[in-house]
Amino acid sequence: MVLAQLGGSISRALQQMSNATMIDEKVLNDCLNDITRALLQSDVQFKLVGDMQTNIKKIVNFDDLAAGHNKRKIIQQAIFNELCKILDPGKPAFTLKKGETSVVMFVGLQGSGKTTTCTKYAHYHQKKGWKPALVCADTFRAGAFDQLKQNATKAKIPFYGRPNGLRGNFITDFVMIDQELVYTESDPVRIAVEGVERFKKENCDLIIVDTSGRHKQEAALFEEMCQVSEATKPDLVIFVMDSSIGQAAFDQAQAFKQSVAVGAVIVTKMDGHAKGGGALSAVAATKSPVIFIGTGELTDEFEVFDVKPFVSRLLGMGDFSGFMDKIHEIVPMDQQAELLQELSEGTFTLRNFLKMGPIVLEAISMLPGASQELMPKELDSSNLKLMNESRIMRIARGCGRPVRDVMEMLEKYKTTAKTWKRLKISKKGDMNAQNMR
Numbered sequence: 142m143v144l145a146q147l148g149g150s151i152s153r154a155l156q157q158m159s160n161a162t163m164i165d166e167k168v169l170n171d172c173l174n175d176i177t178r179a180l181l182q183s184d185v186q187f188k189l190v191g192d193m194q195t196n197i198k199k200i201v202n203f204d205d206l207a208a209g210h211n212k213r214k215i216i217q218q219a220i221f222n223e224l225c226k227i228l229d230p231g232k233p234a235f236t237l238k239k240g241e242t243s244v245v246m247f248v249g250l251q252g253s254g255k256t257t258t259c260t261k262y263a264h265y266h267q268k269k270g271w272k273p274a275l276v277c278a279d280t281f282r283a284g285a286f287d288q289l290k291q292n293a294t295k296a297k298i299p300f301y302g303r304p305n306g307l308r309g310n311f312i313t314d315f316v317m318i319d320q321e322l323v324y325t326e327s328d329p330v331r332i333a334v335e336g337v338e339r340f341k342k343e344n345c346d347l348i349i350v351d352t353s354g355r356h357k358q359e360a361a362l363f364e365e366m367c368q369v370s371e372a373t374k375p376d377l378v379i380f381v382m383d384s385s386i387g388q389a390a391f392d393q394a395q396a397f398k399q400s401v402a403v404g405a406v407i408v409t410k411m412d413g414h415a416k417g418g419g420a421l422s423a424v425a426a427t428k429s430p431v432i433f434i435g436t437g438e439l440t441d442e443f444e445v446f447d448v449k450p451f452v453s454r455l456l457g458m459g460d461f462s463g464f465m466d467k468i469h470e471i472v473p474m475d476q477q478a479e480l481l482q483e484l485s486e487g488t489f490t491l492r493n494f495l496k497m498g499p500i501v502l503e504a505i506s507m508l509p510g511a512s513q514e515l516m517p518k519e520l521d522s523s524n525l526k527l528m529n530e531s532r533i534m535r536i537a538r539g540c541g542r543p544v545r546d547v548m549e550m551l552e553k554y555k556t557t558a559k560t561w562k563r564l565k566i567s568k569k570g571d572m573n574a575q576n577m578r
């Protein structure tokens with residue numbers, strides 16, 4: 142996961158601070174120095190890091206803090222808030238309105254994942270009942286037309302585009318595609334306008350315009366992007382950014398923001414192992430909210446983005462509401478109330494664990510029928526000491542699986558139970574992911 146290293150370093154710094162017997166200026170400075178180092182090593186822009194440090198020091202002013210204040214909590218909260226601030230411009234993204242047609246234009250550097258993300262975005266909204274359509278206004282990259290057309294066809298989304306003509310050559314030409322004569326076109330503005338007009342007539346309510354990848358040194362391509370924007374008048378411009386973008390990220394993102402009215406960001410390739418700090422800086426440069434993240438190459442590897450749960454998870458603080466959402470999403474309706482009641486009473490038993498099957502899918506799919514093999518006493522216990530060798534052997538025999546699988550399922554239960562305990566503690570205690578929303 143992108144940013145994992147940064148998250149690990151920051152949570153270690155916070156942990157070290159928590160271990161100190163007394164929180165004084167030195168402990169705070171050590172903690173902030175560790176965090177600063179981690180942020181810079183991850184490519185977060187120098188100015189952002191400096192501002193963050195200054196803000197935290199302003200909030201955690203030892204002279205102003207009366208005795209009895211929980212300094213640990215105040216420091217942790219300040220760090221959490223500052224990290225959220227980088228990703229949160231404080232204004233919501235444009236929301237699509239049902240019953241109206243919205244035009245959404247995608248911009249970004251070449252290779253950032255724009256074309257893939259256009260289809261993901263269309264597919265996501267199609268599942269929610271929208272009628273999306275895709276327009277390919279990328280006449281620069283060879284293959285862009287074919288790529289978007291193929292993606293659109295696969296996802297059953299209407300598509301408009303024209304194969305590349307010779308750039309700068311105004312003589313119209315045509316090619317044969319699927320035994321049809323198709324006119325080529327080299328002017329992305331013309332294609333974009335034609336596509337938007339066609340899909341408006343066809344009553345599509347979400348028209349997505351994919352544009353060529355470009356970087357700020359390419360003035361002509363930037364000018365062309367502005368022309369597409371002026372001609373199609375998008376309701377929303379989405380800047381697509383690769384999470385592995387390094388130090389140059391801030392300037393590039395700022396150049397896009399200054400040329401077109403970027404209103405939202407989608408960060409792609411979050412499934413990779415990039416340092417990710419460049420992407421954090423770039424998001425700050427756009428002053429626009431991140432609305433989705435890409436987590437793989439497949440069309441449904443796409444997640445809605447929410448700042449606070451993301452930062453909570455990054456810092457290893459758990460995502461309580463995400464956990465609850467998951468329960469609502471996957472546990473059958475008639476079992477939810479009972480399960481939540483049991484969980485809130487604090488006993489995280491094997492029975493609860495097995496009810497939450499899909500959350501621990503690997504374990505359950507490894508052991509179909511395990512729940513039938515467990516005896517009530519075992520199911521209702523939260524103490525794994527009960528699960529001695531002979532019980533484990535019996536369960537393994539019963540569901541016809543190797544002992545190793547039973548052991549792995551129990552291990553999975555143990556870690557989930559631990560997470561649950563931590564979430565409960567954090568829910569009550571000082572570092573509460575839920576309270577920080």
Ligand code: GDP
Nearest residue numbers: 251252253254255256257409410435436437438
């Ligand atoms: P464009 O030039 O900006 O249109 O980029 P493309 O959509 O062609 O994507 C470039 C490469 O990134 C392709 O190989 C995509 O499959 C890949 N890609 C896009 N989004 C993701 C993502 O979220 N995760 C991963 N692992 N790969 C992605």
